[in-house]
Amino acid sequence: MGAFYLDIKKDLLDKILSGVYPQGSIIPNEYELAEIYKVSRPTVRKAVQILVGEGYLEKRKKRGTIVCDPTIRQEFAQVIQTFDQEVKEKGLTPSTKVLTFKKEKAEEEVCQKLNLSETEKVYKLVRLRYIDDQPNVLVTTYVPCRLFEHLSDIDFEKESLYQTFHKEGRDITSIKRKLDVILADETCADLLDIKNGDPLFYFHSTGYDVTHTVIEYSIAKYRGDRNSFVFELSNTVYYS
């Protein structure tokens, strides 16, 4: 019974994300939720409070608890996490389909980003990643073959790339990211189950190990309707 509020939180979140409780609607009040889940009001309150803290719900004076926008909050935290970890921490279920995984001669842009010579080969890994069975992000990752000999043996539908780097003794310890916005083309829209021309977050990332060797270069397209990125600036104030 200990963590029962987490089950309620997960159920409420599922209902928010699936639209049972649509954006802008009022969810049942504490009494009603306690009745629905057959638990005490403090248990319900705890579940609701977590969702308020995570930004999915908002308490409104007099009106009750309202559903905020349905996007999944991604934290620009100061920690590097795997996709699976991040999603699981939100009480959701991650999964991955590998669309392409092969060795190839790197294109010029990739050579440049990975500091490769023109003849060097890279692993090209294209993954479609799901949250609760809904496609969320399409990622293409390039890794120098020279750094990891046995990557081809690994099933990246089951294994995390970062965990694999870790097992091979080459943790990613810093990542540089550039974020743009673009519109989905037809292929991308089909894969992500959105409409042609819908807006996407468009990330270019370069991952480094502790010696500042570039380990990966990746290009990710996140659905704009299902993701938000939250972050906090603080402390140092500079006004000229």
Next chain:
Amino acid sequence: MGAFYLDIKKDLLDKILSGVYPQGSIIPNEYELAEIYKVSRPTVRKAVQILVGEGYLEKRKKRGTIVCDPTIRQEFAQVIQTFDQEVKEKGLTPSTKVLTFKKEKAEEEVCQKLNLSETEKVYKLVRLRYIDDQPNVLVTTYVPCRLFEHLSDIDFEKESLYQTFHKEGRDITSIKRKLDVILADETCADLLDIKNGDPLFYFHSTGYDVTHTVIEYSIAKYRGDRNSFVFELSNTVYYS
């Protein structure tokens, strides 16, 4: 003569941003640039190196120095800066038009974000901000009237909001931001000089003073074609 490389940098950047040197093109080599600007090659090299560091240019083996995408890099730094400061640091010229500035009764969303009672008034400030005379971001800011009595007297085409807070003894010391992507509607497209349906960065920000009092709530729409956000994750590695 001391900082002449900065003038060259600014001129090169102007040419990149205005499309004289379009994305993907090769800029003149060091010899040619030294000739064009009538300076030494080390001076030219210094200017080019800054633009490489800022991500506007990239050195390609054999081919030369290539123009990267033409967006303005915004840093998700750990410091809070004013728009003017950020833009000036890039060697560009900021300016601001105030579209609306008035006191009004706060709407529910604004009441909520600023922790106001239902009868409290807010300043509503709508600004269109330009970089080198090109509209870049449309920002609507709400500030509780209770906290600042004399804001109405201030010309926000000349003064920075954050500097005004500073002068009034209420520095913003932390900001929470949520980032989404949306498509420009007709009005927004007209104001930002883009096309209806073009993608935008869509920020909701809440600014706090050192006592964690909410000082401002703002909604900003950045042109997607002219801005990129870059940031770095590092140090702590968490793999479950």
